[in-house]
Amino acid sequence: DSGVTQTPKHLITATGQRVTLRCSPRSGDLSVYWYQQSLDQGLQFLIQYYNGEERAKGNILERFSAQQFPDLHSELNLSSLELGDSALYFCASSAGTSGRGDTQYFGPGTRLTVL
Amino acid sequence: DAKTTQPPSMDCAEGRAANLPCNHSTISGNEYVYWYRQIHSQGPQYIIHGLKNNETNEMASLIITEDRKSSTLILPHATLRDTAVYYCIAGRGKLIFGQGTELSVKP
DSSP states (O other), X not given: XXXXXXXXXXXXXXXXXXXXXXXXXXXXXXXXXXXEEETTTEEEEEEEEETTEEEEEOSOOTTEEXXXXXXXXXXXXXXXOOGGGOEEEEEEEEOOOOTTOOOOEEOOOEEEEEO | OBOOBOOSEEEEETTSOEEEEEEOTTOOTTOEEEEEEEOTTSXXXXXXXXXXXXXXXXXXXXXXXXXXXEEEEEETTOOGGGOEEEEEEEESSSOOOOOOEEEEEEO
């Protein structure tokens, strides 16, 4: 158990819909990262937040957005869903310090299926 | 972030050491080498990381060459539960995953 929690575990929805994925980081961690894993693209970095502020952006579509709240939990919002958005979505958290490398610990993921 | 190259698959006999190589010839001076593994569709599990020196923890050892252009992850006594995809990542901050090495531990 990494200490990172994600809800829901599974989500099935229809094309065109909007969903919200939630992540609670490990206690004390300030950074939250979101990753997408699809069969054809592998594990891809989407976005990072540090203490409420966006820190880095990867291959995140404009239809997707994220935020980190004052209690440090994060939400990933996916809108106008397409079949190709079906994937595993992982959240990871880290302390956010640069010394000794900033190890990320991953949650169990949310499996999104778009029908 | 530096690109990494790993063999797509490896086999290892149960109880033997598994040595997983990784090439990261374009790594820059402040980038770490991280190893993660993923079992089925579970969340990637952190194994070990290092900057220049060799590292050891309860799961594995990491050997980094002096020029830092390659590294080897060593699982000293592989078990069937070590069957997974192993990812070597060279970077700092966000993790850029490659295809990894699919390690099969066989009885």
